Amino acid sequence: MPDIQLRPHKDHWVGSYAAMASTCDIIIDTSEQELAQKLTQIAQQETLRIQQKFSRYQKDNLLWKINHANGAVINVDSETAHLLDFADQCYQLSDGYFDITSGCLRRAWTFDGSDKLPSEDSVNALLPFVGWHKVSWKKVSWKKANGQKNLGENSSLQMPAGMEIDFGGIGKEYAVDSVLRLLSAQTNAPILVNFGGDLAVTGARKNGAAWQVGIESLDSNAHINKQAEKILEISAGALATSGDSRRFLIANNQRYGHILNPFTGWPIMDAPRSVTVAGSNCIQAGMLATFALLKGKEAEQFLAEQGVPFWLLK
């Protein structure tokens, strides 16, 4: 198992490990090192489990099988069914703007800060492979004893050959929530799980105070001056950030951000560079932030309508 770092602080422990292209911090409001060690190990195990199961870079996982099915029907397990169903609902809720099949557009786009726009032909050539509505998603669901709906192992997915899906827009936030839920079943100590700015807490700290969280990408000078990050307070729920102020192209005096419109294959224009949203869990917060970016210049209005706390970097 890869390394874990455990650092004592004045009244809490911080366990860290690297996964999902971020530093994953588990902050545990306890003085017990043994507990912190155990929780961090559980967190790491769960994070790696999700990463291996849903990463598109991993060969021989279920996602790889789906993306290489060549038009065949693939049966999925219950957890994958839940994620697909969630992605399906997000597709509906965003009028098709949030689409887990749009990842293939990356073949045309490289956001390296240069002015190298792809040709219209290369983008158009990819568009036939984008569109969740082209996927046949058959879910098997039933009602659980506690009244909640559940999705079953026999749910299935059938995609036209050449299409692929990825959980890039959901995976990290899902991992944050999953890890937090697992850890909170182990202890009553307050916990904050932070995967590179996507974070969730079990509740207020032991002394009743809110957690202080610095969000780097909310300050345009943050990558110049690390001290200038924005400090937010959180005592319940989650925060998630979408957008990346360093992934863009500039051509013809236009800034092309990396959020792509699945209908045109081109970047959504005039979107904020980064959006941070507070929500009841990390997936919800993350999806609201993503939806906001997909709204372009109406991002701020959209978030204001939702009645959630948010912070924009334009």
Add this chain to the structure above:
Amino acid sequence: MSITLKCCALLVGISLLSGCSSLGVKPWERDLMAKKSMQPNSYPLESAIDDHTYFSKEASAGGRGFGGGGCGCN
């Protein structure tokens, strides 16, 4: 008596159903309802023992569930 009783129950039932617009919670407000102590019959064995005891000492049975019965304590 029993007919009145049935009618009353139906009326209450219907008013519960039709009054639903203002009743109930959103799925994410089910935190308290999910607790074991909030289940309609959170301690089924305790209820079973109580039902059995009261069935053997009192003339009434059932109500919460089918209750009591299955014993010769007639």
Add this chain to the structure above:
Amino acid sequence: MQLINKPNSVRLALAAASSSLLAGAAHAEEKTPWLVDSALAVYSESDSRVTAVEPIVALRKDMGGDRMLGLKLTLDSLTGASPNGAIAANEAQTFTGPSGNGSYTAPKGETPLDTEFKDTRAAVAISWEQPWGERNRVSVGGNISREYDFTSAALSAAIARDFNNKNTTLSFGVNVETDIIDAVGGIPDPLTSLKVGPNPDHKDGGSENKTVSDLLLGVTQVMNRHWLTQLNLSVGTSSGYHSDPYKVLSVLNTDGSLSTNPATSGPDLNSKWYLYDSRPDSRSRQSLYWGNKIHLTEDVIDVSYRYYTDDWGIDSHTLDFRYRYEFGGNMYLEPHVRWYSQTAADFYHLYLNKGVALDNGVNSSGAASALDYASADSRLGEFTGTTFGLKYGIELGRNTEFNIRVEQYQQTSNAGAPASMTALKGLDLSPDLTAMTVLVGYSFEF
């Protein structure tokens, strides 16, 4: 975007979708353990009457796809002495036990207790519950219970359906039970005289049976985040043998003294007169149950009311109140108060008067033909029952809990005889029943 009626509905819809994703995924990862629920109850009546020891163990497991298999084993061992229906008298009373062999004597002024009372019951139940479509759950179950003079088998089925975003659940259940009573010493003919010694009139080796059917219609409604309410309507009918083959009624003279058996010869000559219990061969009952669970900041109130009525003339009211006080460390204390009150069955008699009707009505076999039904079973009389209890519980982990409960039950009846029955003066004809129950519960998973 059909969902965008309210401006903030995307937030709400995402909250719902994400919580169902997390709840569902949590379920997906779980290995489904066996959930074990066990309890031991010790019930003890004062005045060295019945003592019961009842262990139960129940197992439940998710067999995949939320299909729950349940198994339950109950043992129930009773010892002690139980009232035989005759009342206390101003003289000692001696009875032949149901087996026809032994006999027991009640001292002057004391309620006669059948000391042959002893029983062991074993019951096995199996159940299966599963989803049916997205909104329904169905369940079926079977139950077999056996004691040496009684066998019971039951089948049940139920369906529950959700409405209003699962805030309303309608349920409908059916239960059918058949009982076989194989009384020790045979089944006596109703309202015939209790004999001294073995009773040749008892239906030889005969057994009787009874069929019980129940329907239950229930509505469960989430009123708000803190309040769950449940309303059940139950309708039941039973037909067959309802009498108690071991219970009798005292026949008294107008002054309250014990009558003499009208037999003119044989062992019964000059013995005291008792008639066997006789009840209608059908019973139909209805009940309405209203239960509530109210979650305060931490504590939970459980309050319920039940109204019950049947065509034997019994009406009852039951009020039940529990307050679960969470005092930290995953521990709780739960005081419990229950109040129960019932009216008597139409044919309930504390004793029978040796009146003209009874005298003239006695036929050659000693049956009181002028009366159809009569029972002195205190269960069918008018009384009030109160329960006070205290429970302590500690949650030791997921699905793991230990609890202990101590309760006292008291049954009080005012039934008595008129002052004109001077022979009964000063006798307590309906003594209070006081019982203590200690219940220990432990649930865990493996």
